[in-house]
Amino acid sequence: MSTNEVLNQKTKERYSLYAQFYPILALLAYYIIWRGNIIKHIQFFRNLVTEKSKVLDIATGDGSLTEAALKPGKNQNLESLVCLDISSDMLDKARKNLSSPPTEFVLGDVGKMPFKDGQYSVVACFGGLNSFPDVPLALSEIYRVMAPYGKIRGSALLLPASPWRQKKIQQWIEEGYQTQTITKEKFKKWVQDSGFKVSVETQIGDVLLFELVK
Numbered sequence: 001m002s003t004n005e006v007l008n009q010k011t012k013e014r015y016s017l018y019a020q021f022y023p024i025l026a027l028l029a030y031y032i033i034w035r036g037n038i039i040k041h042i043q044f045f046r047n048l049v050t051e052k053s054k055v056l057d058i059a060t061g062d063g064s065l066t067e068a069a070l071k072p073g074k075n076q077n078l079e080s081l082v083c084l085d086i087s088s089d090m091l092d093k094a095r096k097n098l099s100s101p102p103t104e105f106v107l108g109d110v111g112k113m114p115f116k117d118g119q120y121s122v123v124a125c126f127g128g129l130n131s132f133p134d135v136p137l138a139l140s141e142i143y144r145v146m147a148p149y150g151k152i153r154g155s156a157l158l159l160p161a162s163p164w165r166q167k168k169i170q171q172w173i174e175e176g177y178q179t180q181t182i183t184k185e186k187f188k189k190w191v192q193d194s195g196f197k198v199s200v201e202t203q204i205g206d207v208l209l210f211e212l213v214k
């Protein structure tokens with residue numbers, strides 16, 4: 001198995017367990033470790049869809065954030081939604097949270113997505129970068145499936161300054177919930193190398209909300 005496959009396997013095992021307690025544990029970590037603002041986070045995701053769109057949501061998780069932001073079934077602008085995640089347990093929960101059609105669920109790896117080149121103009125990827133084994137590969141795959149002038153909105157959880165928070169994150173990396181720490185410099189370099197341009201970048205606490213365009 002390659003390093004990426006080993007890391008993906010570890011993520012699947014960990015998220016199979018985490019799925020049972022999501023989103024409560026995720027929200028606690030979000031507030032205590034990253035000091036984010038979930039209302040602004042949801043609004044930022046919601047404002048991705050301001051006109052009629054077919055949306056690809058990568059690393060959907062249990063779908064609770066996607067449901068809160070996009071309101072499938074009620075949102076006139078949301079023509080269709082495709083949710084991709086590597087964890088079947090998280091996707092099983094997403095199926096319940098995002099029961100309104102037309103939503104499609106795809107079990108797969110962001111590094112090797114079963115989509116055509118240029119298939120999507122509107123992509124979301126919230127909280128995924130921290131768990132992917134190879135972010136440059138993930139960004140190049142997202143770039144491939146995105147149409148020219150398409151956009152992606154997402155979030156990255158940055159490395160906080162306080163040692164006890166850093167220690168907690170290190171523990172989660174060892175356990176497999178995350179794969180690496182992310183700094184603004186690392187993020188900037190990834191984006192520069194991907195070919196995307198940053199159109200929006202906002203930091204709340206240690207949560208980075210970003211929009212990239214192709």
Ligand SMILES: C[S@@+](CC[C@H](N)C(=O)[O-])C[C@H]1O[C@@H](n2cnc3c(N)ncnc32)[C@H](O)[C@@H]1O
Nearest residue numbers: 059060061065085086087090109110126127131
């Ligand atoms: C922190 S959760 C984010 C869930 C949701 N988007 C949110 O913000 O609440 C990260 C998700 O990334 C998924 N994931 C991790 N590695 C992945 C990969 N290589 N390809 C696709 N999804 C992956 C995990 O299974 C997990 O559901």
